[in-house]
Every structure is written in C-alpha cells, then in structure tokens.
Amino acid sequence: MADTVRAAVQVAPRKIEIREFPRPKIGPDDGLLRVEANGICGSDVEIYKGHLGSASKGDPKPFVPGHEPMGIIEEVGERAAARWGVKPGDRVAVEIIVPCHSCRKCLTGQYQSCPNRTGSHGVTPVDVAPSLWGGFAEYMYLSPNSILHPIDKTLPAEIAAMFNPLGAGVRWALHYGGVRLGDTVLILGSGQRGLAAVIACRAAGAGKIIVTGLAADAHKLALAREFGADHTIVVDGDDAQDTVETVRELTDGEMADTVLELTPMAAGPITDALLAARHGGTVVLAGLKGGREIPLKTDVIINRALTVKGAFGVDNRANREAIGIIESRRYPLEKLHTHSFTLDETALAIETLGGEVPGEAPIHVSVHPNS
Template identity: 50%
Template structure:
C-alpha cells in the first residue's frame, strides 16, 4: 500500500505543482477514493485563471482542483459502509458539495442549500486535514457527508465520468425550465454542457432543438445533430437572433445560455425568448457585466430568468442511470484523457488554447499516457 498520494496543486492563479501528501487514516465515517477519472469543466478554467468571484464556495489557494470525481472505494469505515451502501471495490460518482449532515437540506442530499455546508471538492484549502480534497489526484478523501452514487464498473471511465455534465444538462434544459413536448428549446453554446442540454431537451420531448456554436465548434455542432438537435447555428457567421426566429417561427419557450465569458449572450436570450419564456443562465461570464441587457423586453415579455450553478441530486442520479442505459453515444463526447502530470495542459486544452486539439470533454486520469500537444491524442 502506498504511503503517499500524488496530486496536482493549484498554488496560485495559473500555477500548478505536482505534490505528494501522506495517505490519510480513514475513520469509521469516511472513505478513501482511488480516482479513476475527474472531469474538467469551464469553472476549472476560471479557478485556474483566478477569475472565480468570492462566494461561499471560494477558497484561497492552494487547493487540489477537481470537483467531478469518479473512482473506486479503496478503503471505507464501517459506519460509512452502512450509510452509503457501498463497500471496498465499488465504483462511485461523487457529487461536488458536502454539507453538515444534520439539517433538512442535507437530509435531502441538497448540500448547496445547507446553511453551514462544509465545502466543495476541488475548492477546499489543502491545509484542511486530511488535505486530499480534490479530484486531480491519485486518491481523494470522502468526508462523512459526501453524496455518492454507485455506478456500473464495466462502463469505460471516460464515459462514466460524464455524470456531472450530463446531470447539468438534465437540470438546465429539463428540470429547471420544466421543458415539455410543446416547447422549442434554444441552447447557446456547444461545449460539453451545451451538448448534454441537447440530450436532455430531447429526453424531455421538446418539439424543436436549436444550438449555437462558433466556427471552431463545427465538429461539436455536427455531434449536436447526432444527439438530437434539429438546427445548428454558427454564431460567428450568422445573426443568431434572426436565424433562431427564422428557424423556430418566432422564438423559443426555453433558452439555455451555457456560453462562457460572453455577456452579450444574455441579450440574445431575451430577444429569442417568446412571451412567458424561460431563460436559464449557466455560463459564467468572468465577472464581465452585461451592459446592454434589454430590461424592458424582459418585463413586457414577462420572462422567467433563472441562474444555475449546480443541479439537484435527483438529476445526478438520473444522469448515472442514463449513462448505464447506453442510449446515447457519450463516448463521442469524451475526447481526451490527461495524466495528473499534465493537469495544466488539460485546462489549457479545454480553453481551446492548445493548437491541434479540439476537445469536447476532458478528464484527468491518473496513469494515463502523456498527451502529445502537437496533435490530438487521448
């Protein structure tokens, strides 16, 4: 048994170091997870850049990033085994947040509503014992109030780890706007979560699905059609509002904005939405203000606008079930696996800053072969 654990530590903005930590002792209420894969999303990039605004999840550096972990239970305490219903060797998906374990919100597994919540994996200071609080590592500590979901170990790790973006899609394009068969749905942004929103909108029975992307997203827009999108729009070469209105016959009942660092997309969403429409805002804007937001249109149209950061536990569990069903070609979304040693490269790749790489979904996978930065691999 190894006495130390390697992890990638974000010591300050734009600086990641590989460090070793002592393997922690596991008490009766906790567990140690051997990381199989940890997904990367846009918030990892914002955290890396130092653009995460102060809020209840904010933690000063240094931290071990990674809030989308998938792994195998390597060691578990007796009470934790009974509480979670898992044992050594089981594969589990881990939700990002952990709470106090005593309040009504924690009883519903909704740790984001916990008033004294413990924190978030990937955003917890490494000075807090036992230090292993993030998924960019060989192992991660599971505190007593973690929320886990057992998963089929036969599913490739790169597919199984997509439980988090898929849960986001199910929530943002399905549960939150209460999408139904009469709804036209427009998804702004063709990243991993935008594509998962296509899956969710189709599962909800939407009568039409439109998705936008950039010129560099041509492969993602093609994949969106395969996943169920009816119309794809290049936001760089086409007038998004005019094209959506033309394609939908006037607008959409549901608009989901997943675009990062693009505050102008909020204006597009308001213009696209029909009267009584529902707008879900999920794409962080890097603290950039939306200076030309048409407030009067929001009022006259009586729009409902909802910001989302996470997703309900039910949608996480639904995502796991959907992955296990094999109904969707999720293997086409997972494109790259980076070893821990290349965590910084993985973040750059997700941001589109590595020439020759056109990723959709990226994961940190301990022990994965190195990714050549001269062309696609993974």
C-alpha cells in the same frame, strides 16, 4: 500500500504543482476513493486562469482541483459503508458539495444552499485536513457528509466520468428550464454541457432543438446534430447568422419556450437569450462571466413576462438521472470524449479544454490520476 498520495495542486493562476500528502487515516465514518477519472469543465479553466475562485479575489489559496471525481472505493468505515450503501471495490461518482445534512436547508432538500458546508470537493484548500479534497489526485478523501452515487463498473472510465456535465444538461434543461414534450429549445453554447443539454432535451421529447456555436465549433455543432439538434447556428465569421432572427425564422415567429445560456465570459448571448424567448418563456443562465457586470434589459423581461433562473451546479436528482442516461448506453457518448491525460499532465489537460493547444479540438477532457 503507499503512505503518501500524489496530487496536483493549484498554487497560483496558471501554476499547478505535483505534491505528495500523507495518506488519510480512515475511521468508521469516512472513506477513501481511488480516483479513476475526473472530468474538466469550463469553470476549471477559468479558475486555472485566475478569473474565478480565490485567486480572482486576490487571495489565492493552494487547493487540489477536480470537482467531477469518479472512482473505486478503496477504504470505507463501517458506519460510512452502511450510510452510503457501498463496500470496497464499488465504483461511485462523487458530488461537489459536502453539506451538513442536519440544518433546515438540508432537511428540506435544499442541501446545495447549506450554510454549514463542511467542504467542497475540488475547491477546498489544502490547509483543510486531510488536504485531499479534489479529484486531481491518486486518492481523494470522502468526508462523512460526502454524497456518492453508484455507477456501472463495466463502463469505460472516461464515459462514467461524464456524470457531471450530463447532470448539468438534465438539471438546467429539464428541472430549471422545464422542457416538455414538443417544446422548442434554444441552447446558446455548444460545449460539453450544451451537448449534454441536447441529449437531455431529446430524451424529454423536445419538439425543436436549436444550438449556437462559433465557426471554430464546427465539430461540436456536427455532434449536436447527431445527438438530436434540429438546427445549428454559427454566430461568428463570414457565415455568421443573427441568433434572434434565425430563431424567429425557424419558429415562424413563435420563438423558444426555453433558452439555455451556457457561454463562458460572453455578454452578448444574455441579450440574445432574452430576445429569443417567447412571451412567458423561460431563460436559464448558467454561463459564468467572471464576476463582471453584464448589461441587462430588464424591460424585455417584464414586457415578455419571462422567467429567468440562475443554474447552480448539479444536485442529487440530476446526477441520478444523468447516470441513468449513461448506463442506458442509448447515446454514443464516446464521441463526446476527446482527450485523456495523466496526473502529471493536469495543467496541459486544462489548457487543452481551454482551447490553448493548437491543432486540438477538445470537447470532453478528463484526468486519470492512476493511469
């Protein structure tokens, strides 16, 4: 058993170093995860570039990224095993937030708003012991307050690692967006979470699903149709379509019951989202804009009686429902996964998802630290 653990550490924008840390000592209340795979999302790309996180505030703190960790319980304390319902050898997915579990927010089910968080997987600096809080590491520390979800060991690692983007699709579309049987849904953005939202909406019985994307996203839009989208809209290039007018035509003027805005760093889709929603409809905002102020036509919200919700992360319920979708094997999720990388290739993995590697067409990308 090695005394040290290798991990990828982001030390500055666009700079990741492979470092070694002491293997954490596990007591009765905590555990150690052998990381099989960790998916990469758009926020990882923006943090890597310095657009989000501590670096964007001028105070970069080295940390081990990776907030979608999935792997095998390597060690677990006796009390922790009883609390989590796991044993060594079990496969689990780990939530990002590490709440206190004892404040009013936690006790009333609002643990993602916990003011006493004891850390967060994938963003906590390495100067917080025992440093290994992120999934881009051979082993990740499991705090006594970490939240774990069992997941089928027979699934390929890269498929099991999709629990977070699928959880986002479930929560943002169904729990925040309230999509119901027969509803019309507009999904702005065809990345992995947009495609996950298509799956969630189809599973919920949505009547009409419309997805937007760039001309460069043709492969994603094709996959959206395969997963159940009824219509796709290309918003740029020679064949660009006006999103709002196209939705109007496709719905005979009824517009969308629910609109999910999932595009990163773009301002225009916010206005499209408001204008494409029906009177009394719901708009869910989930695409981060790097802290920029985005022009907002509040009169549209008022005059159309819209409900606008901000989508924050993935919670316990959404993770469980997403894992259920994965374990059902009803959808060809292997078509979502396009790239697997080793720990030493972490920077390349992030750049690949960010579209910075010529000739590649990424959708779901994962790092496999022990491959």
